[in-house]
Amino acid sequence: MIRFDDQVAIVTGAGAGLGRSHALGLAARGAKVVVNDIHAADDVVAEIEAAGGEALALAADVSDGQAVTEMVQQVMDRWGRIDILINNAGILRDKTLAKMDMTDFARVLDVHLMGTARCCHAVWPIMRAQGYGRIVLTSSGSGLYGNFGQSNYAAAKAGMVGLMNTLHLEGARDDIRVNTLAPTAATAMTEGLLPEAALALLQPKTITPGVLYLVSRDAPSRTILSAGGGTFAVTQITETQGALIEGEITPEAVAGAWAQITDPTGAEPLENAFAQTRKYALRAAKAQGVNLDW
Structure with missing residues (x-):
């Protein structure tokens, strides 16, 4: 009790x-x-x-x-x-x-x-x-x-x-x-x-x-x-998996990827603001072949 x-x-x-x-x-x-x-x-x-x-x-x-x-x-x-x-x-x-x-x-x-x-x-x-x-x-x-x-x-x-x-x-x-x-x-x-x-x-x-x-x-x-x-x-506040725009990042590219950006599949809460920063940086690094020891 x-x-x-x-x-x-x-x-x-x-x-x-x-x-x-x-x-x-x-x-x-x-x-x-x-x-x-x-x-x-x-x-x-x-x-x-x-x-x-x-x-x-x-x-x-x-x-x-x-x-x-x-x-x-x-x-x-x-x-x-x-x-x-x-x-x-x-x-x-x-x-x-x-x-x-x-x-x-x-x-x-x-x-x-x-x-x-x-x-x-x-x-x-x-x-x-x-x-x-x-x-x-x-x-x-x-x-x-x-x-x-x-x-x-x-x-x-x-x-x-x-x-x-x-x-x-x-x-x-x-x-x-x-x-x-x-x-x-x-x-x-x-x-x-x-x-x-x-x-x-x-x-x-x-x-x-x-x-x-x-x-x-x-x-x-x-x-x-x-x-x-x-x-x-x-x-709950969650964030979608999102979409990485490769090549030139333009408003048109964002519009073209909007369905993937907003797709709720796999959406998850993030532990803190730094976790969001890390998510974005690691994805960009992977796409560009950069090794981030993070």
Whole structure:
């Protein structure tokens, strides 16, 4: 059974919706939970305590670096460790790019992407010293696949994938596992965007169990878990085998090889950016008879 006894978890944006559900789920399985939100954090703490759990409400704004630093210090002063960080805080400022004020674009990135980075940065040295940490970033279908009128939100959510990929590599030595959740849920952020019948099915409680697995001791790392309504799937980024253009490399040659370039047969994930560079260099070297000792 997955338990979090003696572990300390921070959940951002935990005053309502998905964050509240994650906080309650962690507490029910033994974690000491920091309920971070600028609204309603006390209400969630009261729920946890009423059920016999232990929690702390902290109203730090994740877009304020100093506030995040102070929040993490308060947690350390109270419990002396941080095992889990679930980055859930977010806002919406939806408009088409043509109609959007760029301050709204920047604000959404600051809360979602920069807020996540600030929180990860603040807990990172603690998790490294412990030799243990579990971090979840929150993306969305908008970030993975796009959504009309959400260029700012989609850009921020797509950024989570690159952040996860790199933090996975940087944290592996110290058993810091980093995953990304891409949820579809009925929350205040999706109200009015989805039919009522769909909202009734897509409750946060149908997603939280997946998150609890992602922050467990036996969690994977570098996984994008898509979830909604009790369905869980893994989204993967793969690269096709591609085509090597021999001779003159022209736009016309690229167009002529397009079917082979886009052929999904044998597509595979790559370990890191360097693996992609190595793939291309070795193929070019082989075609030109160059011996690369690589």
